[in-house]
Amino acid sequence: MPLRKKRRMLAYLATLLVFTAPAWAALDAQQILQKSDAVRNPDRSFSLVTTLISYKNGKQHETSKLELYSRVSPNGGQFRSLLRFISPLRDAGKLTLKSGRDLWLYDPASQASVPISPQQRLMGQAANGDVVTANWAADYHASLIAEERIQDGERQIRDCYHLHLVAHNPDAAYPSMDLWVDKADFKSRKAEFYAVNGSLLKTTFYRRYAPVLGGVRSTEAVIIDGVNANWVTVLRQDNFAWRDVPEAWLQRDYLPHFRDAKP
Amino acid sequence: MKKRLPFCWLLALAAPAMAQDDATLTALDLADNAEFTAERDKTLNMMFEAASSTDQQARKEQRASLDMRWDTPLGQHWRLLLSDRLDSRFSHRLSETRYINTLREAALSYALTPQTLLDVGRINTRYGVAMGYNPTDFLGRGTVRSVTSADPETLRNNRLGNAMVRLQHFWDNAAVTALWAPKIRSGTMQRSGSLDWQASNPRERVLLSASYRFAENFNPQFLLFQEQQRSPQFGLNLSRVLSRSTLIYGEWAGGRQPFSWQETLPESQWDVAWRNRAAVGIAWTGENHLTLRLEGHDNGSAQPVPGHLEQHRSVLVQAYWKDIVDQYDLNLIAQRDVQQHQNMGFAELRRHFGAVDLALQWQKVYLATTPERRWQLSLDYWF
Numbered sequence: 001m002p003l004r005k006k007r008r009m010l011a012y013l014a015t016l017l018v019f020t021a022p023a024w025a026a027l028d029a030q031q032i033l034q035k036s037d038a039v040r041n042p043d044r045s046f047s048l049v050t051t052l053i054s055y056k057n058g059k060q061h062e063t064s065k066l067e068l069y070s071r072v073s074p075n076g077g078q079f080r081s082l083l084r085f086i087s088p089l090r091d092a093g094k095l096t097l098k099s100g101r102d103l104w105l106y107d108p109a110s111q112a113s114v115p116i117s118p119q120q121r122l123m124g125q126a127a128n129g130d131v132v133t134a135n136w137a138a139d140y141h142a143s144l145i146a147e148e149r150i151q152d153g154e155r156q157i158r159d160c161y162h163l164h165l166v167a168h169n170p171d172a173a174y175p176s177m178d179l180w181v182d183k184a185d186f187k188s189r190k191a192e193f194y195a196v197n198g199s200l201l202k203t204t205f206y207r208r209y210a211p212v213l214g215g216v217r218s219t220e221a222v223i224i225d226g227v228n229a230n231w232v233t234v235l236r237q238d239n240f241a242w243r244d245v246p247e248a249w250l251q252r253d254y255l256p257h258f259r260d261a262k263p
Numbered sequence: 264m265k266k267r268l269p270f271c272w273l274l275a276l277a278a279p280a281m282a283q284d285d286a287t288l289t290a291l292d293l294a295d296n297a298e299f300t301a302e303r304d305k306t307l308n309m310m311f312e313a314a315s316s317t318d319q320q321a322r323k324e325q326r327a328s329l330d331m332r333w334d335t336p337l338g339q340h341w342r343l344l345l346s347d348r349l350d351s352r353f354s355h356r357l358s359e360t361r362y363i364n365t366l367r368e369a370a371l372s373y374a375l376t377p378q379t380l381l382d383v384g385r386i387n388t389r390y391g392v393a394m395g396y397n398p399t400d401f402l403g404r405g406t407v408r409s410v411t412s413a414d415p416e417t418l419r420n421n422r423l424g425n426a427m428v429r430l431q432h433f434w435d436n437a438a439v440t441a442l443w444a445p446k447i448r449s450g451t452m453q454r455s456g457s458l459d460w461q462a463s464n465p466r467e468r469v470l471l472s473a474s475y476r477f478a479e480n481f482n483p484q485f486l487l488f489q490e491q492q493r494s495p496q497f498g499l500n501l502s503r504v505l506s507r508s509t510l511i512y513g514e515w516a517g518g519r520q521p522f523s524w525q526e527t528l529p530e531s532q533w534d535v536a537w538r539n540r541a542a543v544g545i546a547w548t549g550e551n552h553l554t555l556r557l558e559g560h561d562n563g564s565a566q567p568v569p570g571h572l573e574q575h576r577s578v579l580v581q582a583y584w585k586d587i588v589d590q591y592d593l594n595l596i597a598q599r600d601v602q603q604h605q606n607m608g609f610a611e612l613r614r615h616f617g618a619v620d621l622a623l624q625w626q627k628v629y630l631a632t633t634p635e636r637r638w639q640l641s642l643d644y645w646f
Contacts, residue, residue, distance in 0.1 A: 051299050056589060058293065062615075065302050073479075086304050089618060089645035093308065093334065100479025101504045108332065109346075110419040111368075112389040115502035117510040119548040151283050153291055170506065171479070195550055205291065222294040229286030234294040248378050248433035252482070253440065253474055257372065257380055257431075259334055259342065 029142035032161050035186040036179070037135045040206075041079070042213040045071040045245040049086070050131055054233040064088055070133040071245040073100070078139065078171070080250045081132035084258065095255050098132050101171045106255035113252040118173065129173020130204070130223065130235065136179070139172035140165035150180050152189040153205025153222055159183045160190075174201070188218065193226075200226035212240040306335040314411070314641035327351045328411065342372040346387070348421055350409040362455040363409040368424045378433045385463070387424035388442070390472065390486060391514050391542070392502050395579040395598060396560040398516035398540030399498035401470060401488040402444065405462050412639070413609045413626040414596065423463040436476040444468045446491065467491040472498075480504060486516075494519035494535070508550075513543040522566040523573050538563035544579075556581040567603060574600045590615045605629055618645050 370384030391397030486498030496518035521533035
């Protein structure tokens with residue numbers, strides 16, 4: 001290639017870079033949120049096992065183990081989920097079905113499926129909203145507060161987008177939250193969840209990123225209570241598997257049969 | 264040196280954002296050292312309960328109960344379910360020991376297709392969304408063999424299922440159920456080990472139910488119930504989440520029938536008319552996990568007659584506070600019969616110790632027209 005032509009090509013490439021750079025540099029807050037959802041959540045139905053250990057003042061308080069089945073809802077892109085308690089033994093076999101705004105609790109002792117409100121807690125500081133899968137971009141309006149350098153749950157310094165999320169969907173687990181998304185790879189590093197009155201409910205660190213279900217996803221969350229920081233819940237996920245979760249399973253009338261679903 | 268100065272400034276400016284406070288570091292240290300032990304997914308769950316109770320006449324009673332539930336798949340399509348409870352009651356003289364066995368469920372399930380399921384055997388079904396009174400729970404009447412608590416939830420857990428054949432089919436947004444429960448009259452109710460078919464299957468019965476998810480937050484359930492030599496009864500169950508904290512629900516059943524107390528009389532003496540039964544309620548859960556519930560009940564089939572205590576109109580109030588103090592749950596239920604002006608109550612303080620629960624209960628119920636107050640201390644162990 002003649003030198004002149006080469007220079008022209010280089011100039012063209014430089015110009016292209018200069019003009020296209022702002023396009024990716026200026027990702028809007030909603031796009032950042034969507035990208036963080038894509039890192040956090042698989043794109044098709046799956047199952048996993050979640051173990052929760054809560055601590056109060058440094059002492060182990062409660063432990064529970066749940067199996068989670070999730071499927072993306074056909075309308076709206078949100079997940080529908082089924083939770084089955086494995087432990088504690090007093091709750092073994094109980095199911096929670098979350099389908100949009102509807103929440104059902106099934107107790108095998110009475111074979112009864114009763115409706116519950118989303119605010120009912122699972123254990124420790126973990127609410128249903130912490131355990132089930134959610135695409136936040138479908139439920140929240142995001143705004144970019146700042147680009148910040150934070151220390152993450154593994155005590156690493158990370159350059160992050162600091163987003164503020166306000167729920168526009170009444171199905172959202174929390175009215176508002178702050179989220180720190182890693183600028184390098186859109187991994188969620190930290191979140192703060194707020195009550196309706198704006199008070200801090202809890203701070204969550206997402207950590208132990210590992211290759212699971214076709215992506216590199218967080219396998220552990222550390223949840224610190226917003227009022228009493230000595231109240232801590234560790235939520236660890238394992239036994240990840242792609243699973244066909246038919247729509248029919250996600251109905252309250254199916255709940256008594258759900259054990260059949262295990263292969 | 265000059266070159267390093269801006270870097271120091273940067274560090275100083277960034278420090279507040281990066282520094283994690285001591286509590287956060289302590290929490291992360293805890294998480295680093297968390298030990299996750301392997302726990303098996305059990306098919307057999309058992310619970311032992313020891314309870315001691317005393318009433319206002321200082322009459323004491325002790326009880327030991329064994330509760331089991333075995334739910335296991337048998338190959339890919341079959342599933343076996345066994346659920347049983349044995350209550351043994353004794354006073355200070357052990358010669359007065361009485362046993363009552365409640366075979367709640369014994370059923371086989373077969374998946375004809377992933378969406379079509381067939382069940383045969385004794386099966387517990389519960390319809391209804393309310394807590395204190397379920398007019399659509401057509402198959403649940405008279406199936407409690409051993410009353411261990413006045414808590415409506417406990418009463419529902421410790422009851423007999425009905426012998427039936429049940430077929431269910433599911434679509435993406437809908438489900439239909441058809442069940443046939445034959446009349447079986449054998450076994451004596453008083454016998455401790457009786458299967459008590461008279462209580463669970465007194466007449467031939469057919470129940471059809473269907474639910475359809477019209478929207479994510481609207482999934483009503485419709486019921487049609489037909490009993491041998493009775494008029495068909497209709498039912499409807501509704502619930503709706505209003506906000507993160509608030510849920511409303513209601514259920515209704517209606518059809519031509521006599522007053523409940525007339526059912527033991529010859530049919531010629533029945534006063535048959537269309538009668539409605541309904542329960543509506545609202546439940547609110549705060550951010551501190553206190554749940555408050557208010558329910559209204561209207562039983563059009565009940566008519567106040569001497570010796571019959573069925574309530575016509577009543578109001579139920581519940582306050583349930585999980586973890587009111589570390590590991591303590593408090594459950595208060597008050598119910599008022601607004602026609603007979605009688606108050607019933609249930610209060611429980613429950614403490615969790617790992618696999619053990621310790622509970623102190625106070626309850627006030629009516630036996631005929633006489634109120635009975637009772638204290639009960641119980642210890643539950645799951646294994």
